[in-house]
Amino acid sequence: MMWDGIIIGGGLAGLVAGIRAQERGKQVLLISEGAGSLTFAAGVLDFGRMEELQAQENHPYALLGEQAVRDAFRYLIGLCPVYHGEWGRPQAVLTPLGMLRQADLVPFRLDASPLAGAREIILMAPEGLKDFFPEVVKTNLQKQFPGAAVRLQRLRVEEFTNWHRVGKPVPATVYAKFWCTRQGALTLQNLLQETALEVRSGLNPVMVIPGLSSAFCPGLAQTLDKAPWPVVEVTSFPPSPAGQGLYETLKEEFRALGGELLIGSGVGRVEIESQAVRRVIVKSRGKETAFAARAFVLATGGLFGRGITVSPTEVREAVFGLPLYVPAEWSGSAFLGEQPYARTGIAVDDRLRPRHPISRELLLTNVHVAGRMLAHWDPWLERCGGGVSLASGFLAGELL
Numbered sequence: 001m002m003w004d005g006i007i008i009g010g011g012l013a014g015l016v017a018g019i020r021a022q023e024r025g026k027q028v029l030l031i032s033e034g035a036g037s038l039t040f041a042a043g044v045l046d047f048g049r050m051e052e053l054q055a056q057e058n059h060p061y062a063l064l065g066e067q068a069v070r071d072a073f074r075y076l077i078g079l080c081p082v083y084h085g086e087w088g089r090p091q092a093v094l095t096p097l098g099m100l101r102q103a104d105l106v107p108f109r110l111d112a113s114p115l116a117g118a119r120e121i122i123l124m125a126p127e128g129l130k131d132f133f134p135e136v137v138k139t140n141l142q143k144q145f146p147g148a149a150v151r152l153q154r155l156r157v158e159e160f161t162n163w164h165r166v167g168k169p170v171p172a173t174v175y176a177k178f179w180c181t182r183q184g185a186l187t188l189q190n191l192l193q194e195t196a197l198e199v200r201s202g203l204n205p206v207m208v209i210p211g212l213s214s215a216f217c218p219g220l221a222q223t224l225d226k227a228p229w230p231v232v233e234v235t236s237f238p239p240s241p242a243g244q245g246l247y248e249t250l251k252e253e254f255r256a257l258g259g260e261l262l263i264g265s266g267v268g269r270v271e272i273e274s275q276a277v278r279r280v281i282v283k284s285r286g287k288e289t290a291f292a293a294r295a296f297v298l299a300t301g302g303l304f305g306r307g308i309t310v311s312p313t314e315v316r317e318a319v320f321g322l323p324l325y326v327p328a329e330w331s332g333s334a335f336l337g338e339q340p341y342a343r344t345g346i347a348v349d350d351r352l353r354p355r356h357p358i359s360r361e362l363l364l365t366n367v368h369v370a371g372r373m374l375a376h377w378d379p380w381l382e383r384c385g386g387g388v389s390l391a392s393g394f395l396a397g398e399l400l
């Protein structure tokens, strides 16, 4: 079979490219080794400072242009309406340590703005929740909201008794899965009723609950809608329930549009003729299978996604062996300062096709590069990880 497009990599960029191409009536196969970094990320999307970034000569935003990034912003809200955001007006969310930070697209209830008016904050502390430090969160909330009394309320869930007995911490994604069951929603409903007896409504109480993501669980969202006060959720250290929720939503959408997903095996080899990729070869359980397409998207996630591999002698693009832009200085010495290697990636033309980083010669005519594989940007320093991956994935889907 000849596919219209094959997408290599099923993270944010690859999935959005696949969805967009399917919407345009294309027949797409998406091949992905793993789940991608969405499941690690907090589930909120950052777009960074558009004006500053598009002024950098080689930055992906300079290639894409502001309108395309704005369109991608709106597109995600259409795809996943539990996300809220207004272009250029970032919202506050709580980090896992209880600090406020800004983000551009935020799933419903991660928006921390209700805290601003609270005079009482009830901080729920689910027993054994992994990477959650209730006293630290309480102290940080108290510092940031000095006008509110922060009350810690410990919460024991029967379901996890065996975990507690053996001293095993419960990951946020496991807690979130439980809250999303009927039993979990009932437990939470009872807890809200018990707590209501102790809360004085004149204090504008707000409840903070870590380890769940109601935006991706309609039953739970209904329970929390009935709470007598606003409930604010907390972003998690990886793996994160909201990131997982976004990943699953995008995957389902791609499938619902008729896209074909092959997850668990990566592209190991490719066949190229006259500057065009003809077939990609996937090895699974000792057997090689070849897939042919007219065009391809390379969205293999850069250094983190294993699309770029580093050895003592070489920095290598793993699928096509494409030459990479590699900064002259690999790393910086300042703690939490700029790390130049983050900008390593593939230089592209305005159709996201790979070109040589120095000669600028076009290298492959039917491949479009998206997301973290692109050169000349730094998601950590510039806080635009979601924006670049989403907008370049969207464009790749338009070009397939």
Ligand SMILES: Cc1cc2nc3c(=O)[nH]c(=O)nc-3n(C[C@H](O)[C@H](O)[C@H](O)COP(=O)(O)OP(=O)(O)OC[C@H]3O[C@@H](n4cnc5c(N)ncnc54)[C@H](O)[C@@H]3O)c2cc1C
Residues within 6 Å of the ligand: 008, 009, 010, 011, 012, 013, 014, 031, 032, 033, 034, 035, 036, 037, 038, 040, 041, 042, 043, 044, 045, 046, 047, 238, 265, 266, 267, 268, 299, 300, 301, 302, 304, 305, 306, 307, 318, 319, 370, 371, 372, 373, 379, 383, 384, 385, 386, 387, 389
């Ligand atoms: C820990 C963490 C936290 C983050 N937090 C935020 C945040 O708060 N806000 C924000 O906006 N952004 C955040 N980001 C960045 C953002 O998530 C990324 O920019 C974006 O998800 C990258 O998407 P991608 O599709 O390019 O790559 P990835 O999500 O890495 O996906 C790459 C995919 O390619 C697959 N793959 C690799 N090699 C092959 C192969 N040979 N064959 C087939 N498949 C292959 C991988 O298995 C993976 O599924 C975070 C990233 C990380 C890692």
